[in-house]
Amino acid sequence: MVKGRQGERVRLYVRGTILGYKRSKSNQYENTSLVQIEGVNTKEVAWYCGKRMVYIYKAKTKTKGTRYRCIWGKVARPHGNSGVIRAKFKSNLPPKSMGRRVRVFMYPSNI
Amino acid sequence: MIRSVSYAILLGWPFEGSTVLRISLPLLALAMAPTKKERTASRNPSLVRGIGKFSRSKMYHKRGIWAIKAKHGGSFPRHEPKPASAPPPAVKPPKFYPADDVKTPIPNRRKPKPTKLRASITPGTVLILLAGRFMGKRVVFLKQLPSGLLLVTGPFMINGVPLRRVNQAYVIATSTKVDLSGVNVDKFDDKYFTKEKKKTTKKGEGEFFETDKEETKALPQEKKDDQKAVDSQLIKAIEAVEDLKAFTQPRRNKMQKTTHYQLPAVVRRYECYLPDSTSGA
Numbered sequence: 001m002v003k004g005r006q007g008e009r010v011r012l013y014v015r016g017t018i019l020g021y022k023r024s025k026s027n028q029y030e031n032t033s034l035v036q037i038e039g040v041n042t043k044e045v046a047w048y049c050g051k052r053m054v055y056i057y058k059a060k061t062k063t064k065g066t067r068y069r070c071i072w073g074k075v076a077r078p079h080g081n082s083g084v085i086r087a088k089f090k091s092n093l094p095p096k097s098m099g100r101r102v103r104v105f106m107y108p109s110n111i
Numbered sequence: 112m113i114r115s116v117s118y119a120i121l122l123g124w125p126f127e128g129s130t131v132l133r134i135s136l137p138l139l140a141l142a143m144a145p146t147k148k149e150r151t152a153s154r155n156p157s158l159v160r161g162i163g164k165f166s167r168s169k170m171y172h173k174r175g176i177w178a179i180k181a182k183h184g185g186s187f188p189r190h191e192p193k194p195a196s197a198p199p200p201a202v203k204p205p206k207f208y209p210a211d212d213v214k215t216p217i218p219n220r221r222k223p224k225p226t227k228l229r230a231s232i233t234p235g236t237v238l239i240l241l242a243g244r245f246m247g248k249r250v251v252f253l254k255q256l257p258s259g260l261l262l263v264t265g266p267f268m269i270n271g272v273p274l275r276r277v278n279q280a281y282v283i284a285t286s287t288k289v290d291l292s293g294v295n296v297d298k299f300d301d302k303y304f305t306k307e308k309k310k311t312t313k314k315g316e317g318e319f320f321e322t323d324k325e326e327t328k329a330l331p332q333e334k335k336d337d338q339k340a341v342d343s344q345l346i347k348a349i350e351a352v353e354d355l356k357a358f359t360q361p362r363r364n365k366m367q368k369t370t371h372y373q374l375p376a377v378v379r380r381y382e383c384y385l386p387d388s389t390s391g392a
Contacts, residue, residue, distance in 0.1 A: 010247040107241045108280035111231065 013103040014038060016053065020098050022079070022086060030092045032076065034084050035102055041083035048075045053087060053104040055097055075104065226259035231284035235291040235348075237359065238263065239283040245272045249359045251289055251345060252282075258301045266342035269349070269359050274338055276304055289352060293344040298337070 015038040022032040037048060055071045063069065073089030087102075154173045155163035165173065180187055232238070236252045238261070250272050253262045261279055265272030349355050 012241055012246055105241065106283065109241055109283050110229070111283045 013053075013105045014040075014048075016085075016102040016104045018055065018093060018097045018100055018102050019084065021093075031088065033073075033087050033089065033093050033097075034079055035075070035087045035104070036084050037104055043078060043081055043083070045078050045083045045085055048085060048104060049077060050108060051075045051104055052107060053102050055089065055093055055100070055102050057097070057100075073102075225255055225257055226279060228255050229279060229284065231286075232261070232279065232282070233288065235289040237285045237287040237289065237355065238277075239285065240272075240277060240281065241283060242281045243277070245270075245275070248272050249285070250277075251349070251359070252284075253291065253294065253296045253299075253341070256299070256301050260301070262296065262299055264338070264341055264345065265359070266345045266349070267338050268342055268346060269356065274299065274334075274341065276301070287352065287355060287358070289345070289355065290348045291345075293348060294341055295344075296341065 016035045017038070019034040019036055021028040021030045022034060023029060035053070037045060040048070051074070053073050053075060055073065057069055057071075058067050059069050060067070071089050071091060071093060073087050073093075076086045076088045078084070079086045153163075155165050155170055158164050163170070171177070176187065232252055234252060234254055238250050238252050240246050240248050240250055240263075248265070248270050250263045250265055250270070253264060253274075256262050256276060258276075259279070260276040261282065262274065263272070263277045264274045267273050346356075349359065
């Protein structure tokens with residue numbers, strides 16, 4: 001991000017919450033996470049399929065000039081009927097990410 | 112059934128079997144008709160890939176080779192043999208044979224096409240950039256380059272986005288269009304945007320410690336001129352469209368909390384954007 005951006009503070013992503021891993025009652029599959037996208041609670045969530053998303057977290061040490069680190073992922077498919085989606089990340093999300101924020105971007109766009 | 116028919120062919124006709132008669136009648140019609148209609152489909156429909164419906168003997172009959180032979184006195188008509196051309200110059204056997212057979216790779220004849228442009232993106236469309244340095248900026252689409260990337264400009268005077276390449280996937284097309292008839296973008300292609308290769312000269316030890324002052328990345332003047340040339344035409348076209356100039360200029364608004372699957376309708380609302388309103392996208 002360019003520092004000191006004037007004026008425009010557009011949020012070109014949708015907020016999402018990481019709900020946890022794909023799981024059954026007593027088995028969990030960490031390679032897929034479940035994400036609730038803000039404001040979406042129906043099957044219309046299929047629009048988001050394929051969109052890229054990122055989980056951002058902070059670390060103590062500086063790598064590449066910043067303490068922020070990220071894990072990139074994609075919306076894989078809807079999960080159920082209520083707007084939750086399944087997401088696959090480049091590496092599995094850590095368990096402490098549950099309940100935390102994810103940014104769902106609008107690209108790759110098809111509009 | 113087929114076997115009986117083929118036997119009949121071998122024996123010479125007349126033979127029974129209604130299907131055979133059906134085959135021979137059209138042939139007779141062809142022989143009698145003065146003009147032939149060009150046959151477009153194969154006479155042997157394929158059942159499965161590689162397997163035709165009719166056997167070789169049946170096909171012999173269908174193609175009418177027997178009729179052509181009968182017409183030409185028992186043998187298939189042939190062309191006159193071509194006069195023997197001079198024998199090709201004798202090739203000397205090579206003196207050296209490599210020990211192992213070296214396989215030559217098949218030349219790659221594939222010519223990649225530029226990515227298919229979305230129907231919503233036409234020259235003159237106002238696009239919204241979704242990522243990169245200029246994310247969130249509204250920008251005018253000029254043309255698609257041979258690499259598939261989109262050539263885009265702010266215009267620079269309006270929002271600071273220069274002539275730039277952008278990938279289609281990182282762009283939302285609005286329904287607003289600008290008239291590009293006055294703008295000439297023929298000179299731009301992918302080579303225009305490639306980085307210039309630095310000439311590496313071998314440095315002596317003394318020079319090693321001096322800072323390399325060639326690294327200044329000033330834009331060559333001709334690129335600035337190109338930008339101005341395109342933009343001057345473009346700005347006129349933009350001012351012709353109501354409110355569009357204000358739309359492409361950076362604003363101090365926040366994006367409204369609309370959910371993005373509604374976005375196509377929201378984005379089309381940009382057309383009636385008024386500069387004073389605070390409702391964003």
